[in-house]
Amino acid sequence: MSGPDGGAAGGGPGEAGNGVPIVEIEDLKTYFPIRTGILRRLAGYVRAVDGVSFEIRRGEVFGLVGESGCGKTTLGRTLLRLQRPTGGVARLEGRNVLEFRGRDLRKMRRRMQIIFQDPVGSLNPRMPVSDIIGEGLLAQADVENRWGERKVRDKRVGDYLEEVGLRRDYARRYPHEFSGGQRQRIGIARALALDPEFIFADEPVSALDVSIQSQILNLLLDLRDRHDLTYLFVAHNLSVIQYISDRVGVMYLGKLVELSPVAELYANPRHPYTIALLSAVPDPDPRVRKKRIVLTGDVPSPAAPPPGCRFHTRCWLREQLGDPEECATIDPPFREIGGGHRVACHFAERIREEVSTAAVIGVEEPPGVPGGADPISQAS
Amino acid sequence: MAERTVAVTADLTPAELEQLLLERPDYEVQLESLNQWQLAWRRFRRHRLALAGAALFLALVAIAIIGPFFVHYDYYEIPHPDELVYAGRPPSWISGDWDPPLLMGETARLQRDILGLVVNGARLSLVIGVGATIISVVIGAVWGGVAGYFGGWLDSVMMRIVDSLLTLPILFLILVAGKFLGRGDWPSVMLIFGLFGWLGLSRLVRSLFLSLREEDFVDAARAVGVSDGRIILRHILPNTLSPIIVAATLSVAGVIIGEAFVSFLGFGVDITQPTWGNVLTSSLDFLQQGNWWWAFFPGFAIVLTVLGINFMGDGLRDALDPRARI
Numbered sequence: 001m002s003g004p005d006g007g008a009a010g011g012g013p014g015e016a017g018n019g020v021p022i023v024e025i026e027d028l029k030t031y032f033p034i035r036t037g038i039l040r041r042l043a044g045y046v047r048a049v050d051g052v053s054f055e056i057r058r059g060e061v062f063g064l065v066g067e068s069g070c071g072k073t074t075l076g077r078t079l080l081r082l083q084r085p086t087g088g089v090a091r092l093e094g095r096n097v098l099e100f101r102g103r104d105l106r107k108m109r110r111r112m113q114i115i116f117q118d119p120v121g122s123l124n125p126r127m128p129v130s131d132i133i134g135e136g137l138l139a140q141a142d143v144e145n146r147w148g149e150r151k152v153r154d155k156r157v158g159d160y161l162e163e164v165g166l167r168r169d170y171a172r173r174y175p176h177e178f179s180g181g182q183r184q185r186i187g188i189a190r191a192l193a194l195d196p197e198f199i200f201a202d203e204p205v206s207a208l209d210v211s212i213q214s215q216i217l218n219l220l221l222d223l224r225d226r227h228d229l230t231y232l233f234v235a236h237n238l239s240v241i242q243y244i245s246d247r248v249g250v251m252y253l254g255k256l257v258e259l260s261p262v263a264e265l266y267a268n269p270r271h272p273y274t275i276a277l278l279s280a281v282p283d284p285d286p287r288v289r290k291k292r293i294v295l296t297g298d299v300p301s302p303a304a305p306p307p308g309c310r311f312h313t314r315c316w317l318r319e320q321l322g323d324p325e326e327c328a329t330i331d332p333p334f335r336e337i338g339g340g341h342r343v344a345c346h347f348a349e350r351i352r353e354e355v356s357t358a359a360v361i362g363v364e365e366p367p368g369v370p371g372g373a374d375p376i377s378q379a380s
Numbered sequence: 381m382a383e384r385t386v387a388v389t390a391d392l393t394p395a396e397l398e399q400l401l402l403e404r405p406d407y408e409v410q411l412e413s414l415n416q417w418q419l420a421w422r423r424f425r426r427h428r429l430a431l432a433g434a435a436l437f438l439a440l441v442a443i444a445i446i447g448p449f450f451v452h453y454d455y456y457e458i459p460h461p462d463e464l465v466y467a468g469r470p471p472s473w474i475s476g477d478w479d480p481p482l483l484m485g486e487t488a489r490l491q492r493d494i495l496g497l498v499v500n501g502a503r504l505s506l507v508i509g510v511g512a513t514i515i516s517v518v519i520g521a522v523w524g525g526v527a528g529y530f531g532g533w534l535d536s537v538m539m540r541i542v543d544s545l546l547t548l549p550i551l552f553l554i555l556v557a558g559k560f561l562g563r564g565d566w567p568s569v570m571l572i573f574g575l576f577g578w579l580g581l582s583r584l585v586r587s588l589f590l591s592l593r594e595e596d597f598v599d600a601a602r603a604v605g606v607s608d609g610r611i612i613l614r615h616i617l618p619n620t621l622s623p624i625i626v627a628a629t630l631s632v633a634g635v636i637i638g639e640a641f642v643s644f645l646g647f648g649v650d651i652t653q654p655t656w657g658n659v660l661t662s663s664l665d666f667l668q669q670g671n672w673w674w675a676f677f678p679g680f681a682i683v684l685t686v687l688g689i690n691f692m693g694d695g696l697r698d699a700l701d702p703r704a705r706i
Contacts, residue, residue: 040536082599106605114603122596126618126702132597135614136604174702187600194604 021055022198022230023079028052028088030071030078034303046303048074050254051088053334054342056198061224061231063245063262065238065277067299071254072234076200079232080112081105092198110140113191117203119183123175130171133157133190140194160189164219181212185219192223201233205240217244238281242266247340250274253310254302256334260341270337270348272317307331309346317347423699430695436688440681444502453496453654470673494659498677501654506685508570508655509636515574517628520581521617527582528589529612539586542579550576555647566649569642573635581627588620622697629693633686640682656681 029052031045049071056062064072077083078098079090085098092112100108116122123132134153141148147156158168164185175183184204191199201220205213221244223229235241241248241262248265250258250273258271269275276293295314300306306313312327326332326346334344345351424430527538557572592598593616601611640657642648644664649655651662656678663674 077599080603082602109603109605114600116596116600118596122600124597124601124615124619126700127614128702135601135606139605139607139610176703190600190604 020058022058022093023056023232024089024091025055025075025079026053026089026091028075028078028090029086030074030083031086044303045086046301047254047305048302049078050302050305052251052254052256054249054256054259056230056232057247058197058230059224059228060246061221061233061244063241063248064232064234064251065236065241065248066251068236069299069302070251071302072251073202075251076114076202076232076234080114080200081109082114106139110194111196112198112200113194113196115184115187115191115199115201115204118207119180119187120175120207122187123183125175128172128174129161129186130154130157132175132186133160133171133193136190136194156193157189160193161186163192163223164189180208181216184208184212184216188216188219188223192227195227196229198230198232201231203234203236206236213240220244238277250277253299253305255310255344256342257311257345258341258343259334260343261339264339264341268341270341270343270351271311271345272315272351273311275351276316309344311345317345317351321347321350419702420699424695427695427698429691430699433688433691433693433695436684437692440502440685440688441506443499444506447499447502451493451496451499453493453500470671494674494677497654497659498656498681501656501659501678502681504566504649504653505636505639505656505682508566508573508639508649509632509685511570512573512577512635513628513631515571516577516581516631517624518578519574520578521585521620521624523578524582524585524587525589525612525617525620528586529593529608529616531590531593535586539583542582545576546579551642554642555645559647566653566655569639569649573638577631577635581624581631584623584627585620588623589616592616592619618700621700625693625697625700629686629689632689633682636682636685 028049029047030049031047033045034043035041036043052071052075054062064075066072074083078085081097081100088098089096090098092108097108097112123129127135134157137145137147137153137156141153146152154171157171161168161170166182166185166189170178170182170186175186178186184207188204204220205216208216217240220231220233224231231244233241233244245262248260248262249256250265250271252273258265258269258274260268260270265274266278269278276295279291279293293316295316297314300310300313306328308326308328308330309315309332312318315327318324318327324346330346332344332346334342336342337348523538523542527535554572554576557576589612598611598615601615606614636657639648639655640660643651643655643658644661648661649658651658659678660675660682663671663678667675
């Protein structure tokens with residue numbers, strides 16, 4: 001929080017960025033064709049990301065949660081042009097990154113980087129660390145930054161190894177000589193060395209030992225402040241998201257169902273799916289008895305999503321409300337309900353009336369135990 | 381403080397380095413980093429079997445290059461009538477007859493010294509075996525790599541071509557191609573084996589590329605803006621080296637034996653230019669008469685070559701893998 005450009009970024013977790021969007025996503029779609037038979041006939045599409053719109057503000061950590069297969073990773077990969085988009089617009093400071101080609105695309109890549117989930121698979125086992133980090137520099141070299149020169153490059157590699165808390169001379173080692181946490185730091189250094197503005201962190205801590213997770217999370221927050229970064233942070237772990245995010249989006253089956261500042265979301269969730277997710281967070285205190293909402297059935301296939309609201313087949317609220325017609329027929333709009341809180345549910349307002357959120361989440365004292373709990377102890 | 385600097389290079393193990401630092405705490409030790417090839421060489425050097433294999437192979441290459449200057453052989457040289465009695469003699473160290481001294485015996489037909497045939501045959505056998513392998517590895521790696529990396533319809537088209545070529549009886553194809561390329565001269569034999577030997581390898585390489593291109597480190601390279609060509613060469617290809625090397629060593633042996641087989645059918649290298657293959661082939665008629673040495677020595681030369689190359693390939697594979705312990 002003390003870096004030269006830390007000013008633009010918000011302070012601690014829970015505070016949003018300065019409000020200027022850096023990334024704007026509009027109706028983004030990524031479909032995967034399903035081909036069958038020897039003629040590879042097109043049999044349909046898996047709608048991994050199916051019409052998602054939101055914006056990420058400069059300096060914030062935007063957390064994205066949802067079950068496996070809901071499209072979180074595909075969304076980020078599409079944004080970074082690692083996956084071909086099917087439709088929609090994704091703007092980085094006003095310019096649609098989905099249209100970039102050739103030179104422009106390469107230049108864009110410098111500004112948007114990725115941190116991978118798997119610290120083993122994301123580092124080429126046959127390359128020394130100096131090449132792993134230096135390769136991006138070489139690819140982005142120009143007369144101005146002089147990254148094409150070995151000396152300049154090596155120095156920068158060393159600088160960034162130190163920046164992520166590793167030793168300079170680790171540059172000559174190979175990935176297998178490091179622990180999981182160290183490898184993840186190398187992956188972070190690789191992304192950081194290009195001096196990006198935006199980083200897509202794809203579950204960067206889920207493969208790590210719990211004791212290492214908080215180290216890496218704190219490193220990421222630290223780097224955000226020092227390098228004026230913006231994160232799109234994907235995770236399964238709701239405690240991690242609560243700790244690191246400023247705003248949170250909840251995805252279900254390729255769509256965003258709820259989006260809100262983090263404190264608001266954890267204190268006042270308005271989508272039945274979010275409430276079910278939050279009720280599944282284990283409490284570190286064994287004496288607290290929680291009532292869990294157990295969703296029945298499987299996630300429907302993203303190749304044939306249910307009509308109307310995608311969640312209606314498993315929705316506990318719909319059951320309580322006596323199966324209203326519109327749930328199964330009308331796709332609920334993603335609407336603002338005040339305070340930057342957006343939700344895609346026809347009956348978001350009735351959640352307060354029909355069910356006590358506190359009772360559902362199972363906390364003893366309604367005002368905000370989830371928000372008030374020590375985030376670090378939950379994160380680790 | 382840093383008045384003296386010790387440059388630590390390849391030959392210090394971590395333990396030795398530690399010892400040095402303990403003994404001379406006043407030294408500032410500057411690590412001179414080893415590049416990948418130095419590291420690979422270090423690993424190779426410590427692989428005994430590989431060194432033996434390399435030595436064996438290099439010895440055979442040396443024999444092929446300089447041997448013919450010492451052991452004369454000329455197909456058109458007609459033996460002196462007085463020497464006709466030597467025909468079909470076993471090696472001197474078996475028969476005890478040292479006039480003339482025959483290390484590997486003599487052939488029965490036209491009485492050639494088998495030593496001369498083996499030494500002079502080494503040239504073409506090795507050149508054909510290694511040359512055809514290089515050709516097929518290059519074609520197979522590029523073909524399979526491109527198909528596997530880009531996938532889609534390109535992959536389908538390229539692999540269907542391989543499939544249809546594989547349905548052809550290769551041997552028959554080689555014989556027909558031999559007719560067009562000119563029978564009996566070694567470059568065309570090498571070319572034919574090279575041009576038809578890459579099919580299996582391209583499938584192997586394709587499958588490796590298909591799985592490797594999904595790896596996160598490939599995406600990471602793409603995300604920082606590395607070009608497709610460089611991703612293929614720097615990220616994927618090095619990770620396919622092990623199976624390619626194994627396939628290549630097997631291929632050298634296969635081609636040498638295949639050349640023998642084609643020669644046997646009369647489509648290989650002309651008998652005027654000895655290869656281990658055609659010497660082996662010509663011995664067949666006389667094996668029943670007990671002339672085992674005629675087949676044994678060229679066959680043994682093939683076995684040694686294959687063994688040497690396999691050991692060498694084994695060591696090379698380990699040496700090129702940074703994960704292998706030093």
